[in-house]
Amino acid sequence: MSHPATQLRPPRARHRRRPLGEPPAVRRLLIGVALAFLGLFLVLPLGFVFAQALAKGVGFYFATLHQPMTGSAIRLTLLTAGIAVPLNCVFGVMAAWAIAKFDFRGKNLLLTLIDLPFSVSPVIAGLMYVLVFGAQGWLGLYQNAAHPVFPWLAHWLNAHDVKIIFAEPGLVLATIFVTLPFVARELIPLMQAQGRTEEEAARALGASGWQTFWRVTRPNIKWGLLYGVILCNARAMGEFGAVSVVSGHIRGRTNTLPLHVEALYDDYNFTGAFAVASLLALLALVTLALKTWVEYKNARLNETV
Amino acid sequence: MTKPRPLAPPRIRILPGFRLTFGFTLFYLGLIVLIPLAAVFWKATALTPSEFWQTITQPAALASYRLTFGASFCAAVVNAVFGLIVAWVLVRYDFWGKKFVDALVDLPFALPTAVAGITLATLYSPTGWIGRLLAPLGIQAVNSQTGIFIALTFIGLPFIVRTVQPVLEDFDPELEEAAASLGANRWQVFWRVILPLLLPALLTGFTLAFARALGEYGSVIFIAGNIPMHTQITPVVIMGELDRFDYARATAIAAVMLVVSFLLLFGINGLQWWTNRFNANPAA
Numbered sequence: 001m002s003h004p005a006t007q008l009r010p011p012r013a014r015h016r017r018r019p020l021g022e023p024p025a026v027r028r029l030l031i032g033v034a035l036a037f038l039g040l041f042l043v044l045p046l047g048f049v050f051a052q053a054l055a056k057g058v059g060f061y062f063a064t065l066h067q068p069m070t071g072s073a074i075r076l077t078l079l080t081a082g083i084a085v086p087l088n089c090v091f092g093v094m095a096a097w098a099i100a101k102f103d104f105r106g107k108n109l110l111l112t113l114i115d116l117p118f119s120v121s122p123v124i125a126g127l128m129y130v131l132v133f134g135a136q137g138w139l140g141l142y143q144n145a146a147h148p149v150f151p152w153l154a155h156w157l158n159a160h161d162v163k164i165i166f167a168e169p170g171l172v173l174a175t176i177f178v179t180l181p182f183v184a185r186e187l188i189p190l191m192q193a194q195g196r197t198e199e200e201a202a203r204a205l206g207a208s209g210w211q212t213f214w215r216v217t218r219p220n221i222k223w224g225l226l227y228g229v230i231l232c233n234a235r236a237m238g239e240f241g242a243v244s245v246v247s248g249h250i251r252g253r254t255n256t257l258p259l260h261v262e263a264l265y266d267d268y269n270f271t272g273a274f275a276v277a278s279l280l281a282l283l284a285l286v287t288l289a290l291k292t293w294v295e296y297k298n299a300r301l302n303e304t305v
Numbered sequence: 306m307t308k309p310r311p312l313a314p315p316r317i318r319i320l321p322g323f324r325l326t327f328g329f330t331l332f333y334l335g336l337i338v339l340i341p342l343a344a345v346f347w348k349a350t351a352l353t354p355s356e357f358w359q360t361i362t363q364p365a366a367l368a369s370y371r372l373t374f375g376a377s378f379c380a381a382v383v384n385a386v387f388g389l390i391v392a393w394v395l396v397r398y399d400f401w402g403k404k405f406v407d408a409l410v411d412l413p414f415a416l417p418t419a420v421a422g423i424t425l426a427t428l429y430s431p432t433g434w435i436g437r438l439l440a441p442l443g444i445q446a447v448n449s450q451t452g453i454f455i456a457l458t459f460i461g462l463p464f465i466v467r468t469v470q471p472v473l474e475d476f477d478p479e480l481e482e483a484a485a486s487l488g489a490n491r492w493q494v495f496w497r498v499i500l501p502l503l504l505p506a507l508l509t510g511f512t513l514a515f516a517r518a519l520g521e522y523g524s525v526i527f528i529a530g531n532i533p534m535h536t537q538i539t540p541v542v543i544m545g546e547l548d549r550f551d552y553a554r555a556t557a558i559a560a561v562m563l564v565v566s567f568l569l570l571f572g573i574n575g576l577q578w579w580t581n582r583f584n585a586n587p588a589a
Binding site for chain 1: 319326327329330337338339341345347387395397404410411412414415418419420422423425428433435458491516519520522539540543544550563574
């Protein structure tokens with residue numbers, strides 16, 4: 001599913017003339033309806049998170065954040081995003097290079113495949129990895145097989161007690177899946193629009209492949225890449241459904257921040273849950289601010305060109 | 306795959322790295338997407354056809370399809386109406402704080418779904434800020450289908466705004482002026498000229514919001530409660546089977562949802578193709 005809602009928009013020619021207006025009363029009514037709708041569904045919940053987080057005072061708020069469980073959840077979230085985002089970033093650049101700079105058959109199929117994770121329910125994404133790596137899945141069958149294909153591999157897996165589901169690797173894999181399209185979706189249309197001539201000129205002038213990418217392509221895709229990384233990171237840190245399936249909810253070990261929020265909420269520690277949730281809400285606000293900043297920079301860049 | 310098409314002039318590849326990047330792309334997609342996806346269809350065959358049919362048509366599953374599709378549809382309709390108004394206001398009018406409002410529209414994308422879930426559940430609970438006002442009216446939002454609708458409306462909010470907004474920005478004012486000079490009043494111009502041209506974008510946004518709502522989990526579970534046959538959406542039913550370690554049944558229901566998602570994905574691609582073609586014509 002292409003995600004027009006999360007795409008850095010190309011510059012557009014603005015129509016100089018103002019369109020015909022509505023009577024002031026209609027205009028005010030429409031602005032009022034729009035602001036009331038957004039206020040009810042966006043501003044109120046956002047404010048509510050912080051109000052609830054501080055409901056028992058600043059002391060309780062910071063006490064919750066200083067708990068070892070919260071600390072381990074923060075570390076796990078940072079670790080997961082720290083692995084998933086760079087990997088998807090490399091994938092995004094590679095896929096965009098192959099798709100935008102070369103012609104081959106089946107390109108549309110490849111584009112659809114890259115979009116696929118957006119249209120799979122997070123719960124099903126988690127389920128898929130349980131089926132591959134879980135105790136009843138392919139990995140489990142292999143480990144327990146009487147005559148495995150590579151006996152040394154099965155032996156090694158059993159000797160080291162390799163666990164993927166209900167452990168960190170499963171969390172990372174599920175996060176990689178749900179955030180896979182973000183960077184690629186951002187870069188493919190951008191690099192397609194930029195064409196191949198600049199890179200071809202660089203090659204003709206004797207630049208190596210890497211020099212061409214680093215000195216010619218990279219400056220052109222800088223803002224698009226950053227935009228994709230910001231969105232990818234927000235989703236990686238906030239993912240809930242997919243990691244919920246593969247995590248096993250071992251507190252202090254396999255609970256990321258969103259899962260820790262759920263655990264506190266299920267314990268009826270509502271203020272604690274909202275205190276941790278406020279960290280994620282702050283992350284969302286930082287994401288929106290960075291996103292707006294990149295859009296602004298990108299628009300200015302296109303004006304000066 | 307790498308051979309040039311017949312009849313096309315042979316293109317000399319000046320740029321390097323096709324094998325590396327294309328190979329890596331296929332390898333990564335295979336590992337992360339295709340093999341796990343194949344596992345779903347492998348596991349679904351663990352059931353006999355009659356078991357499979359019985360699983361996907363059990364009363365709890367049927368009730369969850371009805372609820373998931375119904376609530377997602379209603380939420381997408383509400384978002385279509387209000388999203389169009391928000392997009393209109395953001396493109397056509399100036400008011401104080403417009404840039405801030407524009408940035409805030411993407412909040413449902415940026416806010417983790419679990420945070421949205423506990424926030425809406427508490428906000429609409431009988432003691433919450435909004436639930437307190439609804440309780441005297443006899444509206445119960447938490448542990449009800451209304452709550453699911455509210456959560457899905459929140460999740461789908463940015464889709465319509467962000468698909469309609471660019472089309473509205475590109476809209477040629479001359480079309481409206483022509484209609485007005487021919488005697489149409491403002492409402493007729495909107496209804497007969499503007500709305501038909503916005504329709505493809507509106508439909509695309511609607512389908513995107515609907516598709517997103519079908520698979521949503523995190524923001525729904527807290528406000529929905531977990532009342533069997535009444536407030537269990539399909540992802541929750543799958544989760545329930547997983548908690549019982551009944552992977553085959555979970556996979557059967559998941560396979561149904563996957564097929565629906567893929568059909569929607571193709572529908573969306575078709576709609577976007579239509580939107581692009583549609584918008585290319587009047588601009589030319």
